Amino acid sequence: MVVETNERPATQTPQFSMELNEEQRQIQKWVHGFAKDVVRPAAHEWDEREETPWPIIHEAAKIGLYSFEFLQNAFADPTGLTMPIANEELFWGDAGIGLAIMGSTLCVAGIVANGTPEQIVEWVPQCFGTPDKIQMGAFGVSEPDAGSDVSSLKSRAVYDESKDEWVLNGTKTWITNGGIADVHVLVLSVDPELNSRGHAAFVVPPGTPGLSEGQKFKKHGIRASHTAEVVLDNVRVPGRCLLGGKEKLDARLARAREGKSSKVQAAMA
């Protein structure tokens, strides 16, 4: 009798280890050194000021810690340990300064997860700038009545076909780098009837009229990281700012309206 089993042959068992390799140990030491020598001595001042610590971000950019290249290398680590190690060391220095340095990565993740290769190449470098001209990214999903429950987003994006522009309205809240970032990636509803399946992500380029900072929050901790509302008042962005592109969005919305799922969702059902 043949007994079917889900067990994999020993050779195929995925390996997981928390043991750091030499490169990871070097990164850990490098970030720890920065946290000890640069972040800790500045922590008290910036915590009291409750402001973005631009000079410290500048120092991080000079050594390559605040850069797309660092993030790219960390994301490419197949063990997935580089980013947690770096964050553990940096946030040991100070959580507020740590988030001020790492906050742009939320925006980058939003672009990389949803964008076309062309959009990734165009927008990701602008989330960091250069050591001489520091830039920042912000990623906004949360709203006053939609925190954990993202399906309740009320902010809207409406397509103006005559101009190939999207018109964005609403308020995002508790946004890291909100209103002070150069690049904002915002998730809005394009079809409220579809709840979370009717959402889309947009890049709002630097200096776009209609996007403004609302109230800045005073916090009990991580105070050197700027957290604020982002208010969208008839913000117009070109069609190319829809991450992933309109064709892909239309196809996704059509599937959702027909009650169809993606291949992955079908597999989960």
Ligand SMILES: Cc1cc2nc3c(=O)[nH]c(=O)nc-3n(C[C@H](O)[C@H](O)[C@H](O)COP(=O)(O)OP(=O)(O)OC[C@H]3O[C@@H](n4cnc5c(N)ncnc54)[C@H](O)[C@@H]3O)c2cc1C
């Ligand atoms: C410092 C800081 C920075 C932030 N930066 C960003 C940012 O850059 N971009 C952004 O979009 N948002 C940001 N946020 C917002 C953050 O994502 C939200 O705070 C989070 O999603 C939780 O939403 P909420 O605060 O409305 O809490 P709620 O959703 O109201 O949750 C309150 C509590 O109820 C629990 N809870 C909620 N729903 C359930 C459930 N169904 N079952 C069981 N328990 C539940 C939660 O775990 C939590 O403990 C930031 C928040 C902070 C504090």
